[in-house]
Amino acid sequence: MSTTAVALPRLPRTPAAGRRRPPAAVLAAGALCVVEAVALLALGLTSLDALWGTGLRPPGVLVAGTLVGLAAWVVLVAAGGACLVDGAGHRLLVGTAVGELAVLAVLAVGGASGGVHRVELAGHVVALSAVAVTAAVVPLVKLLLGTTPAAGTWTATTRRPVRAPRPPLAHRRARALTLVAVAAVLTTVALTGQPAPAGTAPTSSVDSAH
Numbered sequence: 297m298s299t300t301a302v303a304l305p306r307l308p309r310t311p312a313a314g315r316r317r318p319p320a321a322v323l324a325a326g327a328l329c330v331v332e333a334v335a336l337l338a339l340g341l342t343s344l345d346a347l348w349g350t351g352l353r354p355p356g357v358l359v360a361g362t363l364v365g366l367a368a369w370v371v372l373v374a375a376g377g378a379c380l381v382d383g384a385g386h387r388l389l390v391g392t393a394v395g396e397l398a399v400l401a402v403l404a405v406g407g408a409s410g411g412v413h414r415v416e417l418a419g420h421v422v423a424l425s426a427v428a429v430t431a432a433v434v435p436l437v438k439l440l441l442g443t444t445p446a447a448g449t450w451t452a453t454t455r456r457p458v459r460a461p462r463p464p465l466a467h468r469r470a471r472a473l474t475l476v477a478v479a480a481v482l483t484t485v486a487l488t489g490q491p492a493p494a495g496t497a498p499t500s501s502v503d504s505a506h
Contacts, residue, residue, distance in 0.1 A: 340482055376393075
């Protein structure tokens, strides 16, 4: 009894659907956002320490507002880079960069026209306008990287895997907890770095006076 082998046509293999690697511009923008967020946090901590060291005691409302604003700034910068790398969009990154440019423009104009002309930075006294213009390089680079054609194509074609639906409060709680954590760190540094009252004289000086 003879058997006949039937050759079946081979079906072309479809490549396994995997996550593509983000373009270099997207990775550079995300890395810049992370570096900026860490630098802002470090600058906030050192600035608070220097402020308490001079003996200045600003109102509590001003300190709280500054801490919350700085914490929100850090979260927005980091979230903008994460959204771009994840392919969710570049609106948050662009919006944050535009806001930073607006604030720096106000500082540059204010430093050139009147008010505070010079500030102390890392032990050196420099012009406020020069600091604002130099710092404007960071948001400008973020805008250039976040609006490149490669970044636009990445955010337009990236399809994230379908996940089980989650309640919308989960992401809001994560952002709120991050904001509170950053503000708590800054508040702790502000409270622990508070100098002793100016009226308290050192013991050695009192003894020498007698």
